[in-house]
Amino acid sequence: MEPKHFLFVSADAALITDLAWQVHREGHDVRYYIEAERDREIGDGFVPKTGDWRADVEWADVIVFDDIWVGDDVGTGRLARELRERGNAVVGGTPNTDRLEEDRGYAMEMLEAHGVNTVEHHVFHDFDAAIQHVQENPAPYVIKPLGEVQNVKRLLYVGNEDDGSDVVDVLTAYKKAWGHRMKGFQLQRKVEGVEVAICGFFDGQRFIDRVNFNFEHKKLFPGNIGPSTGEMGTSMFWAGQNRLFEETLGKLEDWLADEGYVGSIDLNCIVNENGIYPLEFTPRFGYPTIALQEESIESSTGEFLSDLARGNDSELEVHNGYQIAVRVVLPPFPFDDEKTYDENSRNAAVVFETDSREGIHIEDAKNVDGQWRAAGESGMPLVVTGKGETMRDAREQCYARVDDIVVPNCYYRDDIGERWIAGDGDRLQAWGYLGAGS
Template sequence: MTPKNKLRSKQPDSKNFLFVSRYGESLDIAFAVQNEGHKVRMYIEESGCREIGLGFIKRTTNWEKHTDWADIIVFDYTGYGEESKALKDSGKLVFGGNTYTDNLELDRNFGQEELKRHGIKILPSREFQTFEEAIQFIRKHPDCYVMKPSGETQELKQLLFVGQDDEGADVIRILQAYERSWGNDFGTFQLQKKVKGVEISVSGYFNGKDFIKPLNITFEHKKLFPKELGVSTGEMGSSMFWTKDSPIFDATLAKFTPTLREHGFIGHIDLNCIVNGNGIYPLEFTSRFGFPQVFIQRAGINEEFGQFLLKVARGENFTINVKKGFQVGAFIVVPPFPYEDKKTFRLFSKDAVVVFKKDKKEGVHPMHVKRINNEWLITGDTGIAVLVTGTGVTMKDAQRMMQNRISNVIVNNGYYRTDIGDRWHEDSDRLWSWGLL
């Protein structure tokens, strides 16, 4: 036993963490918590993702059997609201959402109505059940629209379409194509009027009573290629910083404090917005960990993440110890990302090795990988290999650290965006001019 392991085994504050995951996304968090000296078990719901974490942490196929063992249960995704509430009601320490916050994210129409109910200005939007109904609506009300899937279909991020045509002709063509390929199996979706501005999200950790400061401001990079070209992926990377105060937070999430308190929410919540000189326009909630947001956040938090989660779940009021400056992170992905194609994944990416030129893994976060003979092998079925982060007093410093770390990683057929954080120079000028920083 190494001295490090001896120290770990004697830690008096060691707790039992049970991570309940939809797709295995929280592997990096669970692995970090384990390295801090806690005992960790992880459940992954999706069968195609259950190899994720093999060799990193102990996994289970039935999380309910381990609730008595766990000192804290962490839900990393929406859809577990009822289970989370039942566990909290039984006296268990839980970090995760509830049915109210689940609905904020999964039911786009409900989320928009709740924003309106809290006195927050929203963009005109409408929900549809069929493609033909939406096509006829656009023809009667020509404008530039964003088409957003709702419910479970919204997990397929490449289906989201941001229109460019002022008459909505491009959205009509997309809807017609989806009708031919999906038929009646698409589910509900939303058309939202498009506005120009800076896309920015504000998020915070809520301890059941209040938001814990500082807040997090994130700039997502969703397109596959640099300069925001290509298909929407959900995310290729993010840049961010922490702040004690935010005009965007004051105008939006802060107004939800009494409601979140009423529902006993304990967890992380994010509101993505478009802002410009005319105002702040909320787009959508993420009422759970954001991915890769939480991993980049962790790179900027100067305290053990396990203790941090415990303090939030216990309802403690404290100030998060964070780094000054900026944090950035980029995914390294492999085929067929961002699409689902099991044959392509098996041919080009399954069990491919993540190679480190030098044995330095700091800032390299395991995503959909397993560990065999101390080698990181790509698994799952989506093609997300690792996330690489960097921090710095300036955005350029953070980018430089991230790029240096990426240069130490070799992933066969891997690709990533080289411009994460580049928008900050222009976006910051505009945000300052609008009084939003």
């Protein structure tokens, strides 16, 4: 493939730095735009930057958006659609696919309209009405904020009490502390089983034949305890369009084609012996999921993105086995505390004990005269990955790489992938969900 011009756009926070770096290292011309002023140093020294992405649209052969947000508003889907209508090759959503993430009630309606089973769910804009619902219908529920406040990941709450009393207590606390910002939320009936995300790549007309199945680890501490974060690590594998895909994302293929969607779309589900229960969409790249997908893609990432944006048949070659990613973070992650960040993490040096950078991916990092440093404000400098024929092999490689990194005050989960080894994989196999597919 001849080198192409790639324009990567973060219309809010910097999220797609590592993907831009990967394409840049493959020999393509890259320009990266970051809207959020606090994040603009992220990627310095790794990726060429631009201060005006709109001025570079005509320069670009391929334009890639990283999220659905434009500042505090949903909007990259509208931008992507407008650019496609002008003839540009774009990886990005549409207004309706953006809404799948921003409006959880709409997402469930779309699933139901296309014959996908859903878990019992209700959208509320009033805390007292939600509390009354739980009291009249006692059960464990999951609280999922709507709108921009859903980005405060620690507000997601998974209930444990059969009578819903803990959910009532949390809703009461949220009303006092977050009532001014949390304008709506969804209550989902809690379902027990294996949590798995089905991730497909759509080229505007169809899904490519490789499907990614990933397992998120959102809690801060090992053992899946502590506050919810955006993500602390991911385990995954690739397969064909099997039952998990066909009964979920596969049923939305015609709708996505009508929309003209291009990119990654992920549907997180709970699976048990009785069925598949979708929880939420990610109609964009996932983070750090995309870093792990990059690590497992054995063909050209740039060529894949270009083919995806143009609707060309993609010959995606992926690692046959298992992969894991571990997010290495710094204080005060996942919280916001400028003083703590300044005292412990700002400009923290990343020191490598070997010359190898295999499996090392950047998030909030910069390169200053050859020295890798933490950048931005969030305390998420690195993602470390590993792969192998088994999940145990992938864990061994990944954590050996983590051991070769020194970042003062860093922390990470040391149990990524253990759920699969402990039985999640056996359960999915026993329930008949992991057939090879087409």
